Amino acid sequence: MQRQVALIKQSLFDQGYLDEQFMELEELQDDVNPNFVEEVATLYFKDSARLINSIDQALERGSFDFNRLDNYMHQFKGSSTSIGASKVKTECTMFREYCRMGNAEGCLRTFQQVKKEHATLRKKLEHYFQLARQAGPKETARRSK
């Protein structure tokens, strides 16, 4: 079980879903908050779902207020950076570039990628945390630096 958890986590890094910031968060876990990273991840997905919804609604209205869209994505990118969500962060950056260029089609296309990476990460992390909980709090292996 421990090995499986470690391998799953390693693959998340190897495939570029997570970056070193996730490890920084894990290092903040202690006996008082043994599930700190999972709590942070839960908050991230709750908050980012709200942002996705706001952007979806703005795009569905057909109103390309690029400043507003950029502002939403700035928040989304910031949160993604804080949790180490590397692929999501990259797509957020692309979206913001299209906002700056005033490219509506680019925004629409990139936003689909943002949602796709976000959903994939959510699924993978939920699976990881579920296994990690089953393995026990002390058994979560660390990626060697």
Place this chain on the structure above:
Amino acid sequence: MATKSMGDIEKIKKKLNVLIVDDDPLNLIIHEKIIKAIGGISQTANNGEEAVIIHRDGGSSFDLILMDKEMPERDGVSTTKKLREMEVKSMIVGVTSLADNEEERRAFMEAGLNHCLAKPLTKDKIIPLINQLMDA
């Protein structure tokens, strides 16, 4: 306050009282955890206006203020300027995004910061900086 050399220290010897100013609840949780991990205590403000109110109401004297740059109602630049006008003597460290350009960072520094750090914040970034600022 005795301190170890940079890179050796896991915690700050002096118990720092820190105000964390950020509109992102995720950042607030993470930065609070970092401050606790290095032996400090913290209070949070969800935006610059709250930070000003905390000081106006005669709130605690903070050793350090971590100031996010982009916030609604009152941003980090405006808040820093206001706090310095109020003669707040705390160390104020600005927290910027990598997307911010040199001009934006300079404007933030000129508002009255002691230093600037780029997100994401980590223990490795904060500890040497606090030591450096306290030794200065």
